[in-house]
Amino acid sequence: MNQIGSMPSWAIWAVLAFFILVMAGIIFIRSKRGKDNLHRGTTAFASPYTLWMIIFTVLPCLLIGYYAFTDSTGTFTLQNFAHFWDSNYAKNELYMQYGPEAAALIRRGTVNVDTLTYSLWMALLCTIICLILAYPTAMIMADRELKMSSAIVVLFVVPMWMNFLLRTIAWMSILEDQGLINQLLSALGMPKAQLMYNNNAVLLGMVYNFLPFMVFPIYTVLGKMDYKLHEAAQDLGANSFQTFIRVTAPLSLPGVISGITMVFMPSVTTFFIPRILGGGNTMMFGDLIESKFLTEGDWNVGSALSLIMMVLILISLGILRKADPEGEGGGLM
Amino acid sequence: MRKFIKRFYLVIILLFLYIPIIVMIAQSFNAGKSRAVWEGFSFRWYAELFADSAIINALSVTLTIALLSAVISTILGTLAAIGIHAMKKRPQAMMMTITNIPMTMPDIVTGISLMLLFMFAKVGRGYWTMLLAHITFDTPYVILSVLPKLRQMNSHSYEAALDLGATPRYGLTHVILPQIMPGVITGCLLAFTLSLDDFTVSYFTTSPLIQNLSTLIYSKARIGIEPTLNALSALMFAVLLLLLVVVNYRAAKVEKAQQGQ
Numbered sequence: 091m092n093q094i095g096s097m098p099s100w101a102i103w104a105v106l107a108f109f110i111l112v113m114a115g116i117i118f119i120r121s122k123r124g125k126d127n128l129h130r131g132t133t134a135f136a137s138p139y140t141l142w143m144i145i146f147t148v149l150p151c152l153l154i155g156y157y158a159f160t161d162s163t164g165t166f167t168l169q170n171f172a173h174f175w176d177s178n179y180a181k182n183e184l185y186m187q188y189g190p191e192a193a194a195l196i197r198r199g200t201v202n203v204d205t206l207t208y209s210l211w212m213a214l215l216c217t218i219i220c221l222i223l224a225y226p227t228a229m230i231m232a233d234r235e236l237k238m239s240s241a242i243v244v245l246f247v248v249p250m251w252m253n254f255l256l257r258t259i260a261w262m263s264i265l266e267d268q269g270l271i272n273q274l275l276s277a278l279g280m281p282k283a284q285l286m287y288n289n290n291a292v293l294l295g296m297v298y299n300f301l302p303f304m305v306f307p308i309y310t311v312l313g314k315m316d317y318k319l320h321e322a323a324q325d326l327g328a329n330s331f332q333t334f335i336r337v338t339a340p341l342s343l344p345g346v347i348s349g350i351t352m353v354f355m356p357s358v359t360t361f362f363i364p365r366i367l368g369g370g371n372t373m374m375f376g377d378l379i380e381s382k383f384l385t386e387g388d389w390n391v392g393s394a395l396s397l398i399m400m401v402l403i404l405i406s407l408g409i410l411r412k413a414d415p416e417g418e419g420g421g422l423m
Numbered sequence: 424m425r426k427f428i429k430r431f432y433l434v435i436i437l438l439f440l441y442i443p444i445i446v447m448i449a450q451s452f453n454a455g456k457s458r459a460v461w462e463g464f465s466f467r468w469y470a471e472l473f474a475d476s477a478i479i480n481a482l483s484v485t486l487t488i489a490l491l492s493a494v495i496s497t498i499l500g501t502l503a504a505i506g507i508h509a510m511k512k513r514p515q516a517m518m519m520t521i522t523n524i525p526m527t528m529p530d531i532v533t534g535i536s537l538m539l540l541f542m543f544a545k546v547g548r549g550y551w552t553m554l555l556a557h558i559t560f561d562t563p564y565v566i567l568s569v570l571p572k573l574r575q576m577n578s579h580s581y582e583a584a585l586d587l588g589a590t591p592r593y594g595l596t597h598v599i600l601p602q603i604m605p606g607v608i609t610g611c612l613l614a615f616t617l618s619l620d621d622f623t624v625s626y627f628t629t630s631p632l633i634q635n636l637s638t639l640i641y642s643k644a645r646i647g648i649e650p651t652l653n654a655l656s657a658l659m660f661a662v663l664l665l666l667l668v669v670v671n672y673r674a675a676k677v678e679k680a681q682q683g684q
């Protein structure tokens with residue numbers, strides 16, 4: 091348990107206390123130089139929150155960084171990232187020491203890299219399927235000719251608010267060997283199908299859970315869109331396809347981007363859905379990180395994996411921000 | 424014809440969203456334990472649900488944590504929003520960056536980083552660590568719902584109150600707070616529902632002895648679905664539906680009253 095054996099614990103506490111004091115000092119001095127007399131004193135209202143976030147957000151992030159770049163004795167190392175690239179790293183290091191015969195046994199373990207690419211691929215598929223299903227849904231919901239009542243909107247909200255574990259478990263009773271679909275099949279005299287514990291089941295669970303998060307941002311943007319633009323385009327001779335490509339689609343882009351963010355990010359990191367619907371057959375990056383920490387107890391490699399995931403997420407967020415600089419999508423808020 | 428196709432598509436999507444829920448509700452009334460055979464209608468699983476002390480305990484943990492974390496994060500977040508609003512540009516940008524960290528970080532990283540913190544500080548994980556974690560991910564949402572209201576507010580009214588001899592505390596409670604109240608309430612409700620629904624962060628910040636509903640469902644689902652879980656889902660669905668109907672009904676009433684004026 092004591093992974094920081096090389097440093098006495100009082101030294102760590104001293105470093106921590108010093109760090110907190112310095113940050114608090116900086117914020118205190120800055121708050122003293124308030125905007126003008128107008129808000130004299132009110133900046134200090136933020137100080138409990140600042141302190142809270144330093145202890146419970148900044149510090150934990152630094153801890154992940156600390157564990158990612160040190161080994162179990164607390165000395166600096168980059169080995170954890172080598173473990174990500176080569177999951178047999180420890181074994182291979184041993185083989186290296188035992189001459190050429192052992193060296194022949196060296197094989198790069200690709201589990202970690204494969205898991206990451208698999209997760210990204212599944213998340214991409216899930217995002218694309220959600221987009222294809224959600225865009226027409228949002229368009230129909232925002233359609234003025236149909237006069238959708240707010241009850242329809244509420245119907246889309248309800249499943250989103252239900253505990254997502256229960257929603258995922260609900261699919262089990264439909265897909266499993268004794269489940270609804272297989273009972274229907276056997277009633278029709280057809281052979282049973284293995285529907286659970288494969289990629290498709292995981293993908294279905296992900297699409298089912300994240301679909302509303304794609305529908306709502308697009309619906310919000312389409313609902314706010316000026317309908318006169320539509321009419322103007324048609325008055326100027328555009329057919330409905332042209333109107334869609336030239337007017338509706340570009341204007342709904344912020345909603346689409348915020349939808350992609352809200353579906354892609356959580357689907358890369360989900361670890362419950364693949365556990366339940368994929369059984370042991372599918373492993374996603376979230377599962378890998380969880381098992382590194384809780385099953386293997388290897389905090390250093392686990393932290394390195396978390397760091398890699400965070401960097402990937404920051405990169406994709408950066409790309410999405412570029413596409414929607416004003417952040418008009420807004421999402422659910 | 425086009426209208427029909429549009430309606431039909433919407434119905435298909437809604438069916439996709441609701442079929443699992445309907446199946447679960449139906450099964451919650453099945454007298455037998457088997458999910459394959461219908462053995463008659465009964466309330467057996469509802470009775471067993473309320474007799475299961477683990478579920479009742481988890482329910483009380485979930486509700487008290489959601490309530491406490493919503494209240495604490497609303498106070499913390501509202502004060503912070505007022506402070507951040509009054510800050511100069513650069514410290515304001517810095518605070519917003521810190522606020523955005525827990526919102527952009529994946530849940531699993533938030534959970535693990537907090538777990539590392541608690542292990543590092545040698546604090547045993549349990550009820551209180553879970554509460555601390557929930558406050559941490561709730562507060563940024565409160566800030567983001569209060570800040571827009573502060574931007575809409577006329578900042579001179581607070582200054583005027585101070586000039587007329589109000590103490591800062593009086594100015595806060597009698598001038599600022601009433602104007603930003605809608606944002607505070609939205610933030611509080613948001614915090615409550617986020618906490619109620621959280622699985623990942625709770626999973627890493629509590630011990631197996633103290634469980635909320637989500638972590639309990641997770642540990643049960645790994646063994647296989649118990650019919651009591653179906654009953655639980657059915658109940659949760661009914662409560663949610665009732666709440667939303669009431670909220671919508673009231674909103675519609677308010678709208679009508681406004682139109683009448």
